[in-house]
Amino acid sequence: MNPKTGAYIGTELAANFDSQGSLSGDVTVKPGATPASTTYTWTVPVPQYGATTKTTWAVSEIQGGDGAGDKIDWTAPQLSAFPRSFTARTTVDQGYPSLDQIALAQGMQATVYEAPGQGAALRYQLDSQENKSGVYGGTVVVTGSGGRTARGSFAIVRDASEGYQGCGNIGWMQRQVLDCAVTVSLPVGLSECDWKVTEVDLTSNAGVTHAYTGLSEAPVHVTSDSVLSATGFAFTPSQIDSWHSPVPTVQLSLRASGAVGGVSSVQLTNWGNNATECQQLSTTPTVQADGTVTVPVGGLRGQFSCQLTGLIITDGHGDQAVYGSSLGAPDIDATLTNIPDTVLPTVDAVTVTPDTVAANDTQTWIKLTIDLSASTAGVNGLDLYLVDASGHVDSIQSGGVSTTFSGPLDEYFTLPQGTAPGTYTIGFTLQDQGYKTVSYGLPGSGSQPMPGGPVTLRVTDPATAR
Structure with a gap:
């Protein structure tokens, strides 16, 4: 507990008591106990480090239930009637967690679609370590146009049966966390713009927080397809003879609207469940005589079916449009297949x-x-x-x-x-x-x-x- 405010600091400790199960080594039961009347004793192994030489710990919650479905969930208001706190001698830890990495989460694209009325979510992952009291939690701050900010936080919790939860891969005593996931929800109805990580605040279990600024993580572009958009997605042809070698090249075509300076790039990001069977041969588009834009696509030799589920279009001004279910955007409805195997040897x-x-x-x-x-x-x-x-x-x-x-x-x-x-x-x-x-x-x-x-x-x- 914070000695001045009484607020809880760091990750809680937890233990399970079960009258019909085995007890952990730190929990004992008074002899003669029955399911109706039981006294448990928990010898709490408190961590070595704290913010000062004395750290106050308090029972913050007790959950209980019987075999008939009756339950209690007591927190500070109910527990304050009991002597619920104690003080332990601790070694001072004024250090703070390191920020070893902050990056977009795996599978997250640098362009994100904002569905009308739903907003958008940016997902990041970070690595951190604190070699004494351990990592407790933190906040990722992103900044968009006009200086508007949004935040996403994480905190590590302790479950008596599941261990540390809530932040990727957590090392012993929380001294290292890897691939810690943080989601930042953006406000609804924003104009198309870039959002960049401008600050990461990390807090140790001793309650020491450090703010990291001046970060180099690349920005994320958020679009609702309101400036640049496209229609008429199609593969030409939609079936190819993939049995012979080399496999013919096909064209993905679309018709863009609102492109300033023309379409500069068309990037196919996801092929659904058949991601290895088809590939984009170039992101540089060609403008056809009828005004459609095309990029070349190839398929593997043999049998395949590739449904395009992710696509990002960029114009000469830097505006972008996003399509495809894998990006949470409108469906593309374009599938490339091989000619059917109808004539047997x-x-x-x-x-x-x-x-x-x-x-x-x-x-x-x-x-x-x-x-x-x-x-x-x-x-x-x-x-x-x-x-x-x-x-x-x-x-x-x-x-x-x-x-x-x-x-x-x-x-x-x-x-x-x-x-x-x-x-x-x-x-x-x-x-x-x-x-x-x-x-x-x-x-x-x-x-x-x-x-x-x-x-x-x-x-x-x-x-x-x-």
Whole structure:
């Protein structure tokens, strides 16, 4: 407690008492206690450091409940009837928490959308340490146009079961806090402008506060899209052939209004849940003959679907407009996809060379040639099988192959160890880049017949092999 004002200083200490559970090492219960009448004793391990050589501690709150749902929550007014304070000798700590970092929180953009009538929130994270009494809390002050300010605060609290809470990653005894989150809510209905962190106040558990000013954190631009705006977001084309390489480039187009000095930048900030499948190739826009503005976009090879959920437009005057659900702004409603995988691989002919091999010959390479017709996604996987006269299927090999859309696909294999003499047929399963499969020459109704009839491999006794 502050010895002059009685205000609480720093993070509270806390312990749980439970008549039906186990007690912590600092809590004891008087012998003979019952759930209806119990005396608990808490031996409080107070911290070593304080603002002076004597620190006054007080019971600030008692919460209690029984099995019938009745509860109490006593604070100073009820507790003042009891001797609730004590004084401990402490080591003086006149130090204050360091400000090791102040930055925008992860995922926070340097441009923020202010929804009409809702205002905007800026999120920061900071690192701090105080090696004696520890970090208690602080305030982040941001300043906008005309000197108007807004504040956001944090304070570390102690829960008996959960430990330190409320400020990122908190080290032992609060001596270091990392990624401490602070939210600054801005007033509603402000004009478009930049907001900058101008002060950070940090307080130790001994009650010592230090104000950090002259900070270099970059400003955040807040906009309601009332000065600069855009409509008509679209990908042209909206579907591309991503199965072949290289993947074609597409254009994101939009029509801007209110741009002073033209549109200088279009930055795509978020692709929703498929953030790695599409990428912006340039932020520098091109003005088309019809007045629309375009920037180039590319997608990964293979199957994808990219919905644009974040976009920032900047004009030559520095005004900005924000769109997309990931930024809390109006939806963009533009999605880029690959052409659908509709035409599966088709086999025109299959040959095997040689078609005869000795049963103990596991060194000779056997060449299987599959002639393919054109398909949407090509073939990039092949599983080979031997089928004996009774229809029993044994795997020869499986894995990836060079992507082939049409023409011959050559695969080499050797006779599996222990293959008995006899006449076998060869079957296989093809997989395309869209992970769709088609089988040929295998037993069952799910497999296609081999074109031109079964492909046979004769395995002879070693004595009769040629």
